Amino acid sequence: MVGYGFIGKVHCHAHRSLPLFYDPLPAKTKLVGVCTATPESGEKAKSQADFEFETRDYHALLSRDDIHLIHVCTPNAHHKQVVLDALKAGKHIYCDKPLALNVAEAEEILLASQSAPNTVRQMTFNYRFVPALLRARELVEAGFLGDLFQFRAAYLHAGYISPERPHTWRLDHAQSGGGAISDLGAHVIDLVRFLLASGVNVGRAGEFEKVSAQLETVIQERKEAKTGLMRTVDVDDIALVNCRLEGGARGILEASRLSTGVQDELRIELHGTRGAIRFNLMEADWLDIYDATLPEAALGGGRGFTRIESVMRYPKPYSLGATKNTVGWLNFHIASMFDFVSNVAAKLEGRPLNPQSPTFEDGLRTQKVISACQASSLDESLWKIVR
16 A cells, blocks of 8 residues: 555555455455555554555565555655556556546556556546446446436535635645546546446447636635645636537536535436436435436326435445445445456456456546646637547
C-alpha cells in the first residue's frame, strides 16, 4: 500500500473484509507492507491494519517477492512515478482516481503498460460496483432505454463551503491536476461511459465527443494549516459542463464542492426513446426506471417510475447473506476490491478478465474528458473536442 490516508484505509478495510463477504475467494490476500510519509503514520498503519512492515520508500515494496499487488493511494502528483515503477517491477496495480495529473502522464502510463502484459492494471472507480448501477447497466445493455436522447450527471459535495477550511494539496493544481472536475467529475464521467458502453446505438456512441465547460474558483485563497499563510487556490470549486456523445446524445455534467445542503449527492439520469433510468447515491438501495413502451391510459394507467429494490443483492460468490439489507459506501469498495483480486487470479490462471472492470484505458479516457473541460473553460465560446 503506497499511502495510508483516508483512501488507503478504505483499501485496507476492503482487503480485510473479502473473506467475510465472498465465498469462495478467488485468492487470499495479506497486507504485507505500507509506504507512508512519516514514521508516525507508518506505525499507525502497522497497528491499525496489521501490516508486517512500514517504510518511507515505496521501492522497498516493489523489491519484495512476497508482494504482488500495489495500491496507489497517494496524492495525484505521485501516481505516475509509482505506477511506472510498479509496472517495471511486474506488480499488479490498483490505482485510485484520477490515473494521473494530465493526459500526457496517463498516456505515458498506458504506453508503459504494454511492456507488462502479465499484470492487471485497474482503477478504483468504485461506483461501478453499486448494485443499482450494475442493474442499470444490465437494463441499458438489454435495450431498455432505446436510443439515448440526453443525460444528466452530477456529483455534489459541500465540504469546501467554509473559507476557513485550510489549503491542502487538493487545492494546488500542481499536486492534484484539477479541482471538482478532477476529484468528483472523474466518477460521473466514468459512470456515463460505463452505463452507456454497449447499449446505446452502436460502437463508441457512449463516448464523449465534445464539451463546453465553465470551471469556477469561488474561494480563491485559503490559509495553510501549519503556517497560517494565505495560499492561492488554482483549481475549480464548481464545474458546469455541456456535453455531446459520439452517438449524438446531449448531456449536462456537474461537479461541485460548494453545494450547500448536500452530503454525497451523486445523481445520474438517462432519457431514451423507450425509457428512462435515474439514480441518486443518497438513496443507493433503489434504481428508478420508467418504461415508455407501456400504453398511456386514463388516470395514468400503469405508467410511471418504478423502484427496483437493488439493496445488497450482489451476485454470487457474494456470501454474507444480507441481501435484503441496505447497501453502504464501503460495500462498493469491497465489491471493487473483489473484482480486482478476481482479475489477478484470472490472469495467473490464464482465464479472461472481467470486461466491465475499470482499466487504465478507462482512466485515460476519463482524463481526456477532464482535460477537454479544463481547456474549454479557458475560452467559454469554444467547444473542445475530446481527443
